Amino acid sequence: MSAHSLTLDGVTPRAAAMAPDDRRRAILAVLVPLIVERGGDVSTREIARAAGIAEGTIFRVFPDKKSLMLAAAEEAINPADGQAAFDEAMAGAEGLRAKVVVATERVLDRMRLTMSVMMAARQHLMAAHEAGEHQRTGPDGKPAFGPPPFVMQAQEDLHRRLTGLFEPHRDELAVEPSVAAVALRSLIFGASRPELGMTPALTPDQIADLLLDGVRRRDS
Structure with a gap:
């Protein structure tokens, strides 16, 4: 048993x-x-x-159902073993393009999972927001509200991972690795938003081609 x-x-x-x-x-x-x-x-x-x-x-x-559901949302968007899993996936990819495709596949899969969990946890997220749990001090010293801290941390961690993807290929880039990371993240996040009616979606291969080669013809 x-x-x-x-x-x-x-x-x-x-x-x-x-x-x-x-x-x-x-x-x-x-x-x-x-x-x-x-x-x-x-x-x-x-x-x-x-x-x-x-x-x-x-x-x-x-302590309660709310903390349980918020922890699930945090784990969905930024799993505890995320860095180790990302490193393992990158170790099996040869060359910059292959790494971009693998990273894109992973982030798109994570986005779909996160959307499902965030929708399920939305009432608990709203309760935390209304209780002022997401409040922080803005640049002007006044109270400001924004995404939960774990969402902000997830974006920071993703940016660091994507920057690390490009860092060994610095000599192949026309921009800094951190800029390439922002470009890739922007393409991924805009690639598949069916909830906004944005179809068809870009595939990981298309994202890699657009990121690395652009949209202009080589003879333009």
Whole structure:
């Protein structure tokens, strides 16, 4: 019987002892795909059953459903193992174009996943916003609101990863690696927005061609 199975009397087996950070990662690893499949109405009982733990175990790691859903949104947009997974993917790509295609595929997949989870968590995101949890001080010293800090951090991390992609190929570029990273990110983010009616979408290969070769004919 697997760790996720129920015992014969229908009681969820006691979870093995884990450090809080490990337990948090284990819960989120189950929760993110569950949200994609079921949406934001998934209950903590269902989450516990899928994770093979008691429902109370969730609340020893997350104080309430809102913090649980916000953690899932953060994991979706910027997974804890994101840098290691990105490095592993890049290690299997040969040459600048191949790396751009692989990075684009990964970011597009992550965008689709993130959209699903963010939509499911939207009521909790709005509650956090209304409670002033996303408030910070603006340049003028006055209170300012913006995206949750984890969204800002995700963009910073993505920019750093894409800049790192271009850095070994600096001699092939007409711009700084950081500028190339912004250009690639802009193409990716604008490539597939069906919720805005922007179809057809650009493929990873088309994005790589546009980024590296532009839109003008070579004989122009």
